[in-house]
Each structure stands twice: as C-alpha cells, then as structure tokens.
Amino acid sequence: MHDYEWNGGDLPTFVTHLECSKTGEHYPADQLHGLSKAGRPLLVR
Numbered sequence: 001m002h003d004y005e006w007n008g009g010d011l012p013t014f015v016t017h018l019e020c021s022k023t024g025e026h027y028p029a030d031q032l033h034g035l036s037k038a039g040r041p042l043l044v045r
Contacts, residue, residue, distance in 0.1 A: 018044060
C-alpha cells in the first residue's frame with residue numbers, strides 16, 4: 001500500500017449531485033442543504 005501525504009490543500013471530490021432518498025429529485029452538490037423538499041435525507045451521488 002502506498003503512503004499518501006496530505007499537504008493541507010484541497011482534496012479532489014467526485015460528487016456530482018445530491019438526490020432525495022424518496023423522490024429522486026436532484027440538488028446541486030455545491031450548495032448547503034438540510035433535508036429535501038419532501039423532508040427526507042439527501043443521498044450523495
């Protein structure tokens with residue numbers, strides 16, 4: 001296994017969007033969200 005040395009910079013992200021766990025509605029990943037409009041948790045995609 002290779003050692004990874006974090007230098008304190010930004011780490012890459014592969015998140016494309018957030019998705020309502022009930023309805024499947026998409027939400028932007030670059031904005032802060034609580035629950036979906038349906039009151040359900042958002043899934044990271």
